[in-house]
Amino acid sequence: EVQLQAxxxxxxxxxxxxxxxxxxxxxxxxxxxxxxxxxxxxKVREGIACISKxxxxxxxxxxxxxxxxxxxxxDQNTVYLQINNLKPEDTARYYCAREQKWCSRSQSMYDRWGxxxxxxxxx
Numbered sequence: 001e002v003q004l005q006a007x008x009x010x011x012x013x014x015x016x017x018x019x020x021x022x023x024x025x026x027x028x029x030x031x032x033x034x035x036x037x038x039x040x041x042x043k044v045r046e047g048i049a050c051i052s053k054x055x056x057x058x059x060x061x062x063x064x065x066x067x068x069x070x071x072x073x074x075d076q077n078t079v080y081l082q083i084n085n086l087k088p089e090d091t092a093r094y095y096c097a098r099e100q101k102w103c104s105r106s107q108s109m110y111d112r113w114g115x116x117x118x119x120x121x122x123x
Contacts, residue, residue: 002026002112004034006096009117012086020081020117022096029053033103034079035110036070038063038119040092048094050103051079059103064090086121093118 008020022034033052039045047061049070058070069082079096094117097110104110 002098004096004098004112004114006094006114006117009094009119011120011122014087014121014123016086016121017082017084018086018119020083020094020096020119022079022081022114024077024079024096024098027098029074029077032098032100034072035097035099035103036068036079036081037095037097037107038090038092039095039116040089043092045095045107047105047107049081050099052101052103054101055103057103061105083119086119088121088123090119091121 003025005023030053033050035050036048037045046063048064049060051058051070067084072079097113099110
């Protein structure tokens with residue numbers, strides 16, 4: 001069974017940092033790209049970053065690109081998202097998802113989504 005399990009969220013003060021984890025299972029990790037997204041209440045879901053094990057590349061989208069680092073641990077089938085200098089407007093549910101081979105700007109290309117992890121930033 002394909003699973004993407006996000007963890008690492010929580011309540012943090014503005015200016016703090018978090019490292020989110022996405023544990024992938026049930027598929028060949030190296031054949032896919034893993035993306036991180038977020039959705040705040042009443043807002044559209046937006047892309048944050050993506051890493052493609054197939055292509056060996058990382059991509060950052062405009063929403064948080066100066067404050068995040070995406071990385072992966074192949075041995076653990078896990079993709080990480082380090083978020084620095086958190087702001088109250090970063091409060092959202094953060095999701096990871098997979099796409100075959102390459103990172104795409106189109107969310108419709110991602111075929112499996114995890115349930116997400118909540119990040120709440122207090123001012």
